[in-house]
Amino acid sequence: MTTFSITPVSGFPLPTSDEFPDFIQFQADGADLGDNAADTVNFTDGLTATRGTGENANVVTVSSAAPPESSLPVEEDGIGVVAAASTLNFTGTGVAITESPAGTAVITIPGSTVLTVKDEGISVVVSPSSMNFVGAEVAVTESPAGTALVTLVSYFELAVACSDESTALTVGSAKVTFRMPRAVTLTAVRANLVTAQSSGSVFTVDVNEGGVSILSTKLTIDNGERTSVTAATQPVISDTSLADDAEMTVDIDQVGDGTATGLKIALIGTRA
Numbered sequence: 001m002t003t004f005s006i007t008p009v010s011g012f013p014l015p016t017s018d019e020f021p022d023f024i025q026f027q028a029d030g031a032d033l034g035d036n037a038a039d040t041v042n043f044t045d046g047l048t049a050t051r052g053t054g055e056n057a058n059v060v061t062v063s064s065a066a067p068p069e070s071s072l073p074v075e076e077d078g079i080g081v082v083a084a085a086s087t088l089n090f091t092g093t094g095v096a097i098t099e100s101p102a103g104t105a106v107i108t109i110p111g112s113t114v115l116t117v118k119d120e121g122i123s124v125v126v127s128p129s130s131m132n133f134v135g136a137e138v139a140v141t142e143s144p145a146g147t148a149l150v151t152l153v154s155y156f157e158l159a160v161a162c163s164d165e166s167t168a169l170t171v172g173s174a175k176v177t178f179r180m181p182r183a184v185t186l187t188a189v190r191a192n193l194v195t196a197q198s199s200g201s202v203f204t205v206d207v208n209e210g211g212v213s214i215l216s217t218k219l220t221i222d223n224g225e226r227t228s229v230t231a232a233t234q235p236v237i238s239d240t241s242l243a244d245d246a247e248m249t250v251d252i253d254q255v256g257d258g259t260a261t262g263l264k265i266a267l268i269g270t271r272a
Helices: none
Strands: 004-008 024-028 031-033 047-051 060-064 072-076 079-085 096-099 105-108 116-119 122-126 138-142 148-152 155-161 172-179 184-192 203-209 215-217 219-221 247-254 264-271
Touching (some): 184 219, 203 264
Antiparallel strands (some): 024 031, 047 060, 072 079, 096 105, 116 122, 138 148, 155 264, 172 247, 184 264, 203 219, 203 247
16 A cells, blocks of 8 residues: 655755645655655545645645445355445344344344145144155255255056967067056066977067167077076167157067967156
């Protein structure tokens, strides 16, 4: 901060109470500003100079203007709401502001809000301290920041018979044709038999959407087994998005000794 002082030039007589000295040496931080030939001093940038009257006629008072009003950026969770607020107004029932200690504003926000958890309109818990969502069908994420997003997963299962229960199964395309009842994200596919085949080539099944296979590795049922769940080679789904009303077909690509009967397939996933 720069300071200045006014020093009478040495060697001159002191002025009387109602006179200015003939010469004044002005200084800034102790350094002389010019010589004794200066006859005018101009105060700028918020400085105001006034001269006294009467017995204070030889006194000049220099004062600075009030500092500019400061501004405060207001944010909510790090996001700017008001760029340069000069006043903060806290409203709402129960909100109190006190000064403690001096110069410090203490803002008290009541935590008395009562939350009631209901199940189809019937109160289950009044004023819980926390809520815990459990079960594989429930997912809780934070989106956006500060907001809990609760997502209930809707599972989908569809089982389709591809033959009668007793006729020996043979190789062929479109053993059954059906349409998807809704859009589905497929997560698993299974096949099962009523009667297992005993020997020969591995029983192999394909599933198609609109005539195109949805499996990069097809369904197989090992000899002596009646379900694909226990197969040595598990299916791999290449098309997980099944459209609403899509035409689906099931092919039998390979059979063994011809004794297998009663084929069904199951589509498992979530509602899209």
